[in-house]
Amino acid sequence: MQRVIKSCLSVGLSAACLVASFCQSALAADKADAIYVNARVWTDAKDGSFAQAIAVKGDSILAVDTNAAVRTLASDKTKVIDVGGRLITPGFIDNHTHFVDGSLSLADVDLRDAATPEEFSRRIAARAKAQPGEWILRGNWDHELWGAKLPERSWIDAQTGNTPVFVVRLDGHMGLANSAALKLAGIGDSTKDPVGGEIIRDAKGKPTGLLKDTAMDAVYRAIPQPSHKQIDAALQRGFQEALSHGVTQIHDMSDGNWVALESFRRVHAAGKLGTRVYSFVPIADWAKLAEFVKANGRGDEWLRWGAVKGFVDGSLGSTTAWFYEPFTDAPSTSGLTMVDPKDLAARIEGADRAGLHIAVHAIGDRANDWLLDQYAQAMKRDSSRDRRFRIEHAQHLRPGTFAKYKQLNVIASMQPYHAIDDGRWAEKRIGAERLKGTYAFRSFLDAGVVLTFGSDWAVAPLDPITGIDAAVNRRTIDGKNPNGWQPQQRISVVEAVRAYTSANAYAGFQEKRVGALKAGMLADFVVLSADLFSIPADQIPKVKALRTVIGGKERYLAPGQTAKP
Numbered sequence: 001m002q003r004v005i006k007s008c009l010s011v012g013l014s015a016a017c018l019v020a021s022f023c024q025s026a027l028a029a030d031k032a033d034a035i036y037v038n039a040r041v042w043t044d045a046k047d048g049s050f051a052q053a054i055a056v057k058g059d060s061i062l063a064v065d066t067n068a069a070v071r072t073l074a075s076d077k078t079k080v081i082d083v084g085g086r087l088i089t090p091g092f093i094d095n096h097t098h099f100v101d102g103s104l105s106l107a108d109v110d111l112r113d114a115a116t117p118e119e120f121s122r123r124i125a126a127r128a129k130a131q132p133g134e135w136i137l138r139g140n141w142d143h144e145l146w147g148a149k150l151p152e153r154s155w156i157d158a159q160t161g162n163t164p165v166f167v168v169r170l171d172g173h174m175g176l177a178n179s180a181a182l183k184l185a186g187i188g189d190s191t192k193d194p195v196g197g198e199i200i201r202d203a204k205g206k207p208t209g210l211l212k213d214t215a216m217d218a219v220y221r222a223i224p225q226p227s228h229k230q231i232d233a234a235l236q237r238g239f240q241e242a243l244s245h246g247v248t249q250i251h252d253m254s255d256g257n258w259v260a261l262e263s264f265r266r267v268h269a270a271g272k273l274g275t276r277v278y279s280f281v282p283i284a285d286w287a288k289l290a291e292f293v294k295a296n297g298r299g300d301e302w303l304r305w306g307a308v309k310g311f312v313d314g315s316l317g318s319t320t321a322w323f324y325e326p327f328t329d330a331p332s333t334s335g336l337t338m339v340d341p342k343d344l345a346a347r348i349e350g351a352d353r354a355g356l357h358i359a360v361h362a363i364g365d366r367a368n369d370w371l372l373d374q375y376a377q378a379m380k381r382d383s384s385r386d387r388r389f390r391i392e393h394a395q396h397l398r399p400g401t402f403a404k405y406k407q408l409n410v411i412a413s414m415q416p417y418h419a420i421d422d423g424r425w426a427e428k429r430i431g432a433e434r435l436k437g438t439y440a441f442r443s444f445l446d447a448g449v450v451l452t453f454g455s456d457w458a459v460a461p462l463d464p465i466t467g468i469d470a471a472v473n474r475r476t477i478d479g480k481n482p483n484g485w486q487p488q489q490r491i492s493v494v495e496a497v498r499a500y501t502s503a504n505a506y507a508g509f510q511e512k513r514v515g516a517l518k519a520g521m522l523a524d525f526v527v528l529s530a531d532l533f534s535i536p537a538d539q540i541p542k543v544k545a546l547r548t549v550i551g552g553k554e555r556y557l558a559p560g561q562t563a564k565p
Contacts, residue, residue, distance in 0.1 A: 031075040032057050033552060037067045039083045040531055042090075043517055044494075044502060054088065056523045059551035064517050083547075087531045089497060090517050091248025091524035091550065092464040093504035095413050095454030096392055098172070099252045099277075100231060100260045101138065102458035103238025111139035111167060116146050117155060124167065125159035132163055135223055139167030140458060141176075144317070144425045150200070151176045153209025166219045170421075170459055173315040175216050177209045185218040187211075194218075196338040198320075213314045213338055220256065231263045232272075239274025243556035245463045246526030246545035249276035251454065251508060253309045253359070253392070256282060261305055268303045275550065276524070277303045278508045280359060283310035283344075286351035293356075301513060301522065307357035309392070310347060311338035312367040316395065316422055316429055321364035323396070328431045335364050345374050352378045352387070357509070359390035359413060365398045365437065372404050379408060390507060393418070393456075394444075396430065397437040402447040411450045411507050416441065416470035416496070417460040423476040423485035435486060441471055442489045452507045453499040464500045468532065469540040471496040493532050493540070523552040 032055035041051035041064055053070035055062040063070055074080060109127040114120040120141060127136050143150055153176065156165055160178050168175040177185065189206055193199055197214030199207050211219065226234070242250060254260040261279045268277075279299075281289050286308050298306040313335055314320025319327050322335040337344075344360075351358050362368045368391060375389045391405075394412040405412060419439035427435055437443070444451045453471065455462050469475075471491050474484035484490055505515025513522050527547040532540060548556035 030062075030073065032062050032070075032073040032078050034079040034081065035070050035074050036081045036083055036088065036527070037070060038085055039088045039527070040085065041088045041517060042497070042533070044498060051517075054517065054523075054525065056549075056552040059522055059553075061517060061519055061521050061523045063519050081547075083527050086546065087528045087533070088517070088525050089246075089528065089532075090501040090515055091526050091548065092246045092500045093249040093251070093454075093508070093515065094242070094247050094457070094462065094464070094500075095251050095452045095504050095507055096415055097250045097252055097455060097457045097462065098255065098459070099238055099250055099457070100235065100254075100263060102462065103234040103241075104226065104231070105138045105140070105458040106234065106237045106241065108138040109136055109167065111141035112170060114141060114145065117149070117151065120146070120151060121155045121159060124156050124165060128160040128163040128165070132161075134163065135181075136160070136163060136165040136167065137223065138458065140170040141167060142170050142317075142421075148425070150208075150210055152202075153178045153182070153207075164222075166216075166223065168216075169317060171315040171317045172459055173318040173320055174210065174212050175219070177211060177219050179209070181219055181222070182207060182209060184222040186222075187218055191218075195340065196336060198336075212318055213320050213336070217256075225259070228263070228266065231259070232267055232270075235263060235267055236272065236274065240556070241462055242275050243548045243550075244545060244558070245465065246528070246548050247275060247462065247464065248524040248526070248548060248550045249278065249504075249508075249510075249514065251278045251280065251504075253280050254282065255309065255311075258285070264303050273302050274555065276301065276514070278307065278510075279303065279305045280307040280309040280357075281305070283308040283347045283351055283358070283360070286347055286354060286356055289356060290351075290354035304508075304510075307359065308347075308351050310344055310358070310360040312341075312344065312360060312362040312371050313337055313364050315363055316426060319429070321396065322362075322367040322370075323364040323430070323434075324366045324398075325434075327429055329428045334366070337367075341370065345377075348374050349378065349381075352381075355385075357388065357390075359392050361392040363393050363395045365396050365401070365434070368394060368397055368401055369404075372401070372408060372410065375408055375410055388507065388509065395422075395439060396434060397440060397443075399437060401437070402440070402443050402449065405444065405449045406447045409450075411452060412444045413452050413454070413507060414439070414441065414444075414499075415454050415456040415460060416467045417455065419474060419489075420470045420476045420485065421460065423474070423481060424478045438486060438489075440489050441491045441495075445491060445495060450503055450506060451495075451499050452503045453496065454504070465540065465543050465545075467500065468493065468496040471499070472537055472540060493537070497532065524550050529558075 034056045037053040052067045055073045164181040165178040198212040200210035313322035326334045390411045390413045502515040505511040529544045546558045
């Protein structure tokens with residue numbers, strides 16, 4: 001009998017141990033890996049309230065609540081980070097980058113602030129002396145800084161000799177080649193202008209070295225492609241640049257090839273993707289992408305594809321944006337289309353029928369109206385799909401166009417830094433009347449249009465704070481508009497932050513996973529040095545990212561920050 005009792009007791013104790021072990025595991029499962037307390041957590045709540053703390057478990061948010069409630073989720077193994085009352089927002093999403101080029105540009109000649117022709121030439125000459133024979137690329141020059149005189153190869157030929165040079169205007173729609181680069185590209189006196197581009201010539205008909213839009217393609221074909229090793233190293237620099245500004249995801253617009261997507265896939269396979277990526281490929285390759293998606297799906301939460309990017313026109317700065325009326329300072333032209341509109345319309349239809357996500361660059365008022373008509377045609381064919389058509393830049397619109405955006409539910413994918421950059425000289429391009437529909441952030445929001453923000457890096461700085469400042473204050477970078485350029489188009493800080501977070505998540509079909517801070521969402525957020533929502537608006541540019549968290553892991557800590565303060 002005692003043996004039976006002992007046996008039963010043994011079984012009972014074992015069962016109890018099993019239950020206790022199960023309970024302990026269950027309790028551990030409810031505990032956070034890390035908690036961020038003593039914060040102002042922006043939840044975008046309708047009542048404007050803030051939470052105090054975030055709990056993270058694995059790659060997701062376990063809770064967003066009061067300090068006391070979140071502390072109950074901590075165990076002795078939980079990392080506790082006291083952020084000292086600082087602001088936490090969702091991680092910033094950049095809606096429009098050229099990330100491989102931007103990453104490579106971090107090691108290139110920098111002409112962005114070259115304020116005179118002499119300084120422009122000096123910097124190129126110095127680079128040619130330092131790396132003779134190697135291509136000198138990118139640069140991001142701005143001729144408006146020295147009185148709008150366009151550069152010519154004569155400015156740099158003597159200093160560069162056989163070292164090929166192709167440096168591009170900051171908008172990417174115009175570039176200067178020296179004689180060595182023109183020779184390698186096969187561009188000479190008798191070369192004809194390509195469709196959608198222009199070879200600028202002097203009074204004798206000789207190329208000055210300045211090429212616009214598709215005319216640049218011949219030079220690009222002559223430039224040796226960087227090796228995988230060079231690209232991968234550059235991407236790591238680019239990721240660190242993004243993380244240092246609180247950017248947790250980028251939308252990459254690959255304009256001419258698949259190099260970016262192939263590079264992201266290679267880096268991701270090696271476990272070295274630094275931010276989340278949504279990759280766009282050229283719309284001309286829509287059929288290839290459709291087959292790729294069929295064979296490979298659309299990626300994962302770190303790297304996604306299935307989207308295409310096209311062009312209607314060029315840019316305002318290069319006088320190649322497509323307008324109804326001629327440019328005020330170049331009355332012989334009203335811009336151009338990058339490809340034959342019939343061809344682009346066919347590509348849009350093909351990509352749409354294949355179920356791909358479509359984003360197309362349109363700058364001028366005529367370009368925007370034309371593109372909206374193409375989107376409307378697609379919706380007539382099938383109105384049931386959630387397409388989320390995007391227009392990239394959407395810079396210059398006629399008054400009635402905003403309502404059409406709303407009617408068609410087209411996303412305005414804009415880059416606010418361009419407003420404070422172009423605002424220095426835009427009036428001389430298109431006159432005061434057309435400026436009323438320029439970088440019209442307020443008009444888009446008032447019309448109920450989904451407005452999203454990004455940088456267009458490397459055309460503009462990869463820093464959302466700079467973009468937020470531009471959207472809220474609209475002070476041009478020359479300091480001549482302290483009260484705002486076209487101030488009627490300013491928006492609030494809340495609206496600007498939303499354009500970099502939840503709106504961008506929606507623009508990438510990811511609103512159920514990122515762009516907001518609530519339980520179950522991916523733990524992508526940034527701790528900022530000051531509260532964007534309470535500081536004076538003129539102090540916004542001083543705000544910095546202190547901690548950038550992606551998938552629950554701290555990917556960036558600013559100097560002076562520690563993992564456990």
